[in-house]
Amino acid sequence: MPTNLILVGKSGASAARSSLEMTAQNIANADNQSYVRRTTALAEVVSTGGINLNSSTALGGVRIDRIVRADSHYLQAEVRRTAAALTRSDAEIGGLLAVQDAIEQAGIYPAMARFEASLAQLASDPLSPSLRTAVVEQARTLAQSFGPAVQSMDGTRQYLQTSASERVSTFNNLAGEMARTNLALSRTTTGTTMQAALFDQRDALLSQMSEIAGIVVAHDPLGRATVRIGDSAGPVIVTGRETEPLSMAIAPDGTLSFLVAGGATSIQSGALAGEERALARMVDLRSKLDDAAASLVFVTNDAQANGLTPAGIPGPALFSGTGARDIALALTDGAQLATAPAGSGSNSRSIVNLEALRSALASTTPPGSGPASLMDGLLLDLSSNIAGRTITREALRTLADGAQSALTAQTGVDLDTEAANLVRFEQAFQASGRVIQVAVDIFDTLLEIR
Template sequence: MSGSLILIGKSGAMAARSALDITAQNIANASNPDYARRTITMEEVAARGGIGMEPAGALSGVRPAQVLRSNSTFLQSEARRTSSDVNRADAELSGLRNAEAAVEQAGIYPAIVDFEASLSRLASDPLDGSLRAAVLEDGRRLAQTFQIATSGLDVAEADITFQTDAGVDQMNLLASELARTNVSIARVRPGSSNMAVLHDQRDALLRDMAELGGITTTYDSVGRVSVQLGGETLVTGAQTTALSKSTNGDGSFAFAVGGNAITLSSGSLLGASQARDAIATLRTDLDALASQVATTANTAQGNGADINGAGGQPFFSGTTAATISLALTSGGQIATAPAGSPAGSRDISNLQALRGAMATNGPARSADTILFTLSSAISARTVTRDALQTIADTAGIALSAETGVDLDQEATNLLRYQQAFEASGRVIQVAADIFDTMLGIGR
C-alpha cells in the first residue's frame, strides 16, 4: 500500500511541477505580444494490475495530458485585418506627407508671389535696370522652384519604390518561414509545449504578413495554415509561391503571385502604391502649373516690345516642372511696352497685361489650389488613419483579453499548484512513515 502511495505522491508532485512550469512561462511572457497563454490538463493514471489488485481496478495517480494554448481564430483574423488597414493608411499618408514637404519646401507659391511683386515694382519705373534685373532674378528663382519640387518628388517616389521592393522581399521571406513552420507543426506531437511554441511563431508570421498585404487564411486540423493574397495562394503546406512587383508605364505598381496579377486589398504595399499614384497626379498638376506660368509670361512677351524696341522674346523655356527655365538673358529683354513701341518707351500697358494675367485666375491661384488639395487629402487620410488605429487597438485589446496572460489568475495558479506540490510531498512522507512503521512491527 505504501508503495502505491509513494507512486501516487510522485505522480502528483510531477504533475504539479509541470503546472508550475507552465505558470512560470505565462508570467515570464506576460508582456510578450507573440505569446498566447498556456494551460495544462491532467488525466488519471489507472494501474494495470499488481499483487492484491484486480487488473485495471485501481487508480495510481495523475499525469499531465496536454498543454493547451489560448486561441481565437476570429479575433486573430480581426486583429490582422485591422492592422493591415492601419499599415495601408500609414504608408499612403507617409508618402503624401513626403510629397507635400517636397512641394512646400521648394517654395513654388512664394516664388510666384515674389515674381508678381517684382513685376509690380517694375511698373513704377519700366526703364530702371535694377528693377528689370530683379524681375529676371525672380523669374529664374521661380523656374528653379519647379525643378526643386520635381527633384523632391523624385526622392519621394524613390523612397516609396525602395520600401515597396523591400516589402515584397519581406513578404516572400515571411512566406518561406511560414512554410517551414507548417512542416514543423506537422512533425510535433499535438498538445505539447513545442506545438504551442510553433503556433505562436505561426501567428507572429501571419501578423507580419498581414501588415504588408491583406491576407486571408485557412487552417487544417493540426494548425498548419494556407495563405492567400489577392485571391492567389501564397503559402500552402510546405509550398510557397513568389510575390513580385512591376512598374507600369504610368509609374504605378502592379503585383503578381506566381505570375498571376493580383489586386491588393490592404497592407503597406497597397498604401505605398496608392501614395505613388497620388504623387504621379501631383506631378501632372505641377507640370500643368509650370506650363501655365511659361505660357502666361511668353504670351505677354510675344505681344510686346523690349527696352530697345525689339519684339519680345519668350520669358521661359520648357513646358514641364522639370524642364522650365529662364530663357531671357538680360533685364532689357523684358517686354514692358506694347508691340511697335519705340526704344526706351515708358508705356507699360504690356507689363500691365502680364500682371493682370498672373493675378486673375493665374498661377498663384493654381498653386494655392494644388497645395490646398494636397493638404486636404492629407488631413482626410489622417482622420481615416486615426479611426482605423482606434479600431485596430480595440481588436488588439479583445485579442489580448482572450489570449493574453492575466497575472492575477497566474498568481492564484502559482499558489494552488505550489500547495498541490507540497501535498504530494506530504503523501510521499506519509507513505514512508507507514513503511517505516511496518518494518518496526516486523522487528
C-alpha cells in the same frame, strides 16, 4: 495501499511541478508580444484488471494530458486585418508627406509670389533698369525652384519603389518560413510544448506578413496555415509546405503592380498597398506640377509676344521649357521685358501689357488656368488629402489598438492570475509530498507490527 499512495503522491507532485514550470514560463514571457498563455491539462490515471470474475480498479493519480494554448483565430484575424489597414495608411501618408515637403522646401509658390511682387513694383516705374533687373532675377529664381522639387519627388518615388521591392522580398521570405513551420507542425505531436511554440511562431509570421500585404488565413486540423493574399478569393501564397512567390513590376510612370503565379493581383491593405497608392498619387501630383510650369511658360511668353520693349520691339520669350523638369529663364536682360502694349512708341511708360501679364499669372478663368492658381490648387489638394488620410489613420489606429487589446485579454499573460497559480500549484506540490510522507509512515507502521 501504501504503494498506491506513493504512486499517487508522486504523480501529483510531478503534475504540480510541471504546472509550476508552465506558470513560470508564462510569467517570463509576460512582455513577449508573440507569446500566447499556456496551461497544463491534467487527466486521471486509472487502471482496471481482474482475475476470473473478480475485477478491481487501481487509482494511479494524475498525468499531464496536454499543453493547452489560449487561442482565438477570430481575434488573430481581426488584429491582422486592422494592422494591415493601419500600415497601409502609414505608408501612404508617409509618401504624400515626402511629396509635400519636396514642393514646400523648393519654395515654388513663394518664388511665384515674389515674382508677381517684382512685377507690381515695376509698374511704379516701368523704365527703371534696377526694377527690371529685379524682375529678371525673381523670374530666374522661380524657374530654378521647380528643379529641386522635381529631384526630390524623383528621390521619393525611387525610395518608395525600393522600399516596396524590399517588402516583397521580405514577404516571400516570411512565406517560406511559414511553409517550413507548416511542415514542422505536421510532424509534431498534438498537445506538446513544441506544438505550442510552433503555433506562436506561426501567428508571429502571419502578423508580419499581414503588415506587408493584407492576407486571409485558413487553418487545418493540425493548425497549418493556408495563406491567400487579398481576400478569400485571392491567390494562394502558402499551402502546406508549398509557396507561390509574390512579384512586383514598375510601370514607366513609376506606379506599381503585383503578380502571383504570373497573374495580376490586387493588394488592398498593408504597407505595399500604401506605397502603391502613394506612387499612383505622385503621378497626378507630378502632372499638376508640370501643368503649373507649362502654364507659367505659356502666359508669360504670350504676354511678352503681345507687348513691346522700351526699344519698341516685341518682347522675346521669358521662359523656355515644357514642364517642371526643363523650365528655365530665357530672357537675358531686363530691357527685354515688354511692359507696353502693341502700337506704343519706344520708351513708353504704359504698363498695359505689364498688367496683362500680372493678370494672366493670377488668372482663375477658367478655374485653375493661371500658374499661381494651379500651384495653389496643387498644394491645397495635397494638404487636404494628407489631412483626410490622417483622420482616417487615427480611426484605424483606434481600431487596431482595440483589436490588439481584445487579443491580449484573451491570450496574454495576466500576472495576477499567474501569481495566484504559483501559490495554488505550490500548495498542490506540498500536499502531494504530504501524501507520500503519509504512505511512508503507514508502511513503517506496518513493518513495526509484531
